[in-house]
Amino acid sequence: MRNICMTVSYDGTAYHGFQTQPSNNTIQDILERAIRSLTGETIKITSSGRTDAGVHARCQVINFITSSPIPLVRWCLALNTLLPADIIVSNARQVDDNFHSRRSADCKTYRYTIRCGKHPDLFRRNQEYFHPTPLNTEAMQSSLPCLVGEHDFTSFCSIRSTKKSNVRTIYAVSLECEPMDPILQSYGIHIHVTGNGFLYNMVRIIVGTLIQIGEGKRSADAMSEILAIRDRALAGPTAMPHGLMLWEVLYDNDEISS
């Protein structure tokens, strides 16, 4: 038996999220079916964390236990042949028996992209949330540092969450603007959030609040006030899923999963 770990990239547009559902139209369902076709085994894969319907992954990490004798170097090519064009596996490696994609993860980074301006970029329309009116990116930027550190993120957690503790640590948050595209008269705003774990909808609620700050509906100070008050009802709306991408997952011992 081997514990095999892989990097998975997916365009989440066509799927009902990562985790298995009765619809069978999730990334996990598709991956498990492909592994079954390849090996004849019915296995359960573990991921670094679920992503919601419409959310993408540049670099999700999965692992699973297999008794298949297929050599490591063959796994990716063989699985990619069985997978649809919007899911790609790469970098198969054997890991310790006790490696667990989620529990062993040191930190995860999500990226959220807003396109702000006159026209969306149609080639990235499924990966960018389009905002047609100007945003105050300076106010947005200045609202972010308060999120760094260990905090109770109840205000930025879906009320449907079933987690016992809402305390998480954010290591870094950044906001970066692309140059204005002269044809589209719009530019991309990338928000990267790195933490030791994320609550249900946490990045999307932070971004929904951030957009309200950018719109001038709230002051830049609102972020820290909302954080302190621990009440989901006071934060902004949950931002649309398609702007979100699981960007990177890092593991202990500086082992970079990607």
Added chain:
Amino acid sequence: MRNICMTVSYDGTAYHGFQTQPSNNTIQDILERAIRSLTGETIKITSSGRTDAGVHARCQVINFITSSPIPLVRWCLALNTLLPADIIVSNARQVDDNFHSRRSADCKTYRYTIRCGKHPDLFRRNQEYFHPTPLNTEAMQSSLPCLVGEHDFTSFCSIRSTKKSNVRTIYAVSLECEPMDPILQSYGIHIHVTGNGFLYNMVRIIVGTLIQIGEGKRSADAMSEILAIRDRALAGPTAMPHGLMLWEVLYDNDEISS
């Protein structure tokens, strides 16, 4: 009556090319239907040139004659509301009565993108031709300068072309490599070709030949030999359409259409 000119971007994946066809599923058909819905007029639009099925445009230019009183500033917003998400119009402006998107054009630039390496970029899978084995980009680069200038491009023209003369002028050709993506272990190769006009499939046949040079199936000198011999049968295959994008159209008097 006004002659109105617009920039059009489209993702050609879902369409049967630019030019009207009985299928009605072309960019021109969709644009003319949207204009009819908006104005009640049945108009014919002119473009800077047709693009084949699957080919994209960052910046196509169209014009049409209309008697609609809709103010210029309203056209784009109104049309974009009626257009699907994979077609966007921008930058509506009134032009001289004798302006013609194709005949008035000074030069056009096409970009072809090859992704070379282990894995495709799934977020650009419809805009990049994926080549899984290495390409000799130095040989490819050194084969390009011979194309610049006024030449008879019969070798790089589909035999289905009905043009009288195959003489065209190429002003510039360049090949540019993106840095290697560490996760995908692949990189994008962008080929830009600027000319005063293009024959049917011309860029795609040049790129098909270029790929054979990159694969080592032909020497870098082959490009000039094929050009000189004026025989389509001696050039490489027509490269897949989805890697091609109409990049820019420039007009006389330094009037940049985009």
